[in-house]
Amino acid sequence: SEQVWDKSENGDWHCTASWKTHSGSVWRVTWAHPEFGQVLASCSFDRTAAVWEEIVGESNDKLRGQSHWVKRTTLVDSRTSVTDVKFAPKHMGLMLATCSADGVVRIYEAPDVMNLSQWSLQHEISCKLSCSCISWNPSSSRAHSPMIAVGSDDNSPNILAKVQIYEYNENTRKYAKAEALMTVTDPVHDIAFAPNLGRSFHILAVATKDVRIFTLKPLRKELTSSGGLTKFEIHIVAQFDNHNSQVWRVSWNITGTVLASSGDDGCVRLWKANYMDNWKCTGILKGNGSPVNGNSQQGIFNASLGSANTSLQNSLNGSSASRYFFPPLDSPRAGSRWSSHAQLLPPPPLIEHSCDADTANLQYAHPRRRCVSRPLNLLPENEGV
């Protein structure tokens, strides 16, 4: 089943809808851009992906704070469990990609954005490895063609690169493999492109046995094949094994400056690059929302790690809407960017092993401030610029 939560004026989250969606475990849920309305997509072990739209209900429902979601379409092309579904960047229209355990990535498009029940399969990409996650490159720059990263959690012994990058080729009108990250050989659970702020290169985060951040710098396209695939220069800029266990989810904030990761140790960690481009951990949160006060700073600012900074924040910046992620303490640093379109990471173990598990995927919608599961109250500690 899925749940949708709304954030009210005073900042509380309420569950405004909860309904049974698939006949198997739901792996992922994702929001479409609000330009298309209030639309969700989900994918499940039952080999289907579905698209849902919110129906504005009776006024009684509104008063009771309930909303209704209607299934608009079911995508049944996959023959195995569908492991991820993601909407494409909005400049590509209403498009989504799914990936399945049999290694096929499918890209669908709804030509009429007002009619969510008509989706056509535009592309099928065969990845040769069981897929576990996909990520669209959100860059809307004309300099980059559409790009998808696919991660695999295949456990087979032949050491193939577990992250592949596919790029759309204008000439052949197809997606073709542009790159494979050879250094990632452990099962990959999640990947995420960072929003591109006009950089010339892309940043990709990978959740595997640790947290890894790669930069992909497009090299000049070979003159022989203009419109051919881009070659990339790949660097790993950060690798963190602080979770000391499998890392299940990674998610970026809207400016691509803070990365959040969740792992089997039950913690969420936040990573940020300082202005010298060194990535460091800027916060740790436990699953129940309590902070990890490992090495709190001493001195006059010590007490301020607690509630005091709430007021400091308040007096200088006012209380922030993103309180549910970080009490005002750290809002100016990272919290603000969580108020929308960020994915919050679920306690990992639940998803994998139980059959009828509730969906654990959390995501924050666009300005309507919805989300699809219990948010964590976070109180990160300061660990450096």
Next chain:
Amino acid sequence: RLVQVSKNYRSVIRACMEDMHQAALSARDPALHSQYSTQVSILSAMELIWNLCEILFVEAAPAGPLMLRLLDWVRLHVCDVDNMAREVLSSENPSKHELFWNVVDVFVLQGRMDEARHLLSKEASANPTSMNMYKILDDLMKKMPVPSLGNTQTLTEMELKWQHWHEECQRYLQDGTFASNSHMESICKILLGDEGAILERKELMTTWYHFLVTQLLYSRPTVKPMELRLYAQMDLFLGGESSPEPLDTILMAAFEFEMHQVIKECSIALSNWWFVAHLTDLLDHCKLLQSHNLYFGSNMREFLLLEYASGLFSHHSLWQLGVDYFDHCPEYGRVYLELHIERIPLNTEQKALKVLRICEQRQMHEQVRSICKIMAMKALRNNRLGSALSWSIRAKDAAFATLISDRFLKDYCERGCFSDLDLIDNLGPSMLLSDRLTFLGKYREFHRLYGEKRFSEAAKLLLMLMTAHIAPCSFWMTLLTDALPLLEHKEVIFSAEQTYELMRCLEDLTAGKADKQNFQDDVETTKVEMLRLALARNLARVIIKEGTLEGS
């Protein structure tokens, strides 16, 4: 000018401190009280740091005035002495007060000679035996040379005078002038810059930086800014009892003129970006920060401002300030703004309009389009067609406008009336955004003309809508039905030619339909028949009318 700006910042901090202090005093809940009190201490630390940075970096006080500024700085932040002084002076026998010598000592330590002398005079009057000693000490204190702010003396002159004075004090001390009064003796020692004597008063000074300033005052009042780092050290003061706290590290870095270090330490210690962002900005304006080359080519000032402004965006009203901050970030401000502004929750129309105005001012067309689209979508889902239409007009979204116009027309067919008349009536040139919208506008105009009984104009418009193909075919039936009352009107409205046109339209319409399957429900057939009848009748009447007029 920049110093003024810096002072403004500080007065803002002080104002906050005051408010917080008031809040703390009036807070009943002890937890809240302690929270506010901590706030006050944080703010006061911030002011302390800022003040020092202002003296050392912004004003860049040279040797001489530097000493005076540092003295001011210390005096400003150790306020306890004033309370103590008040207490002592208001007592009956001030010189007998237990805190008397403490107050005098603090005044001396802070270089407040006049006030110290004033108090000492009380002692002298109460204790005539020490009158001699008092006179000498008083004299010494009066004569102490201080750096002047104006250009009345050069540093060398000052140093010379100071040397003389120092030697004079030395003589008196060695002569044992003050031997009988330990208090006065220690004051003399302090005047001589005796480290031991000064350190004895540790608790009165409370901080190592106070100690530093005092020490400098009495041993090197003409200290140059760059020399400060040689004298600044904490160990003597702390004496291995306690370890430095973040505040200490920050101040030390400032004394050592390590600006980047100061900013770095502040970032670590403070949990929000306000302080470092604004301080860095100020220092940058003073051209004191060299920029490093970052991977995105920006510099530290911009980095910090971006962080700070991003934080503001999560606030329901402070985001507007964030906009201004982004405007001042030349490299990445715009793109950050673009990203953030799309994500502001638009729960009210006013907020949306505000956001749009900001986008439009900055030519952020894509954001304007996107926001309007989102609002239009929202309105459409909630069946607020008028709102949806006005948003899509604003977004210049022709496709959407067509869709909404269709909905309007559908509504009309079902309900026989229009909603949102005001909007449609006042479309003006935006009507041309989409054909369907134009039709909607014109159709409504038809209704208006009809309502105003300007029948011939209405009739002409109606016909034009069909002949010029502005109306979609699906709507022709409705239009023809609308024509019925005009045809049946007791006055002849449609001319012969117009009637022929109408008939042709009807035939076109039915011809098309006849091709399709043969199920026309009764209503349809009846309508068509009625129309044919009305058209024929009108034709008959109009021929007669037109024929008659011509005749006579």
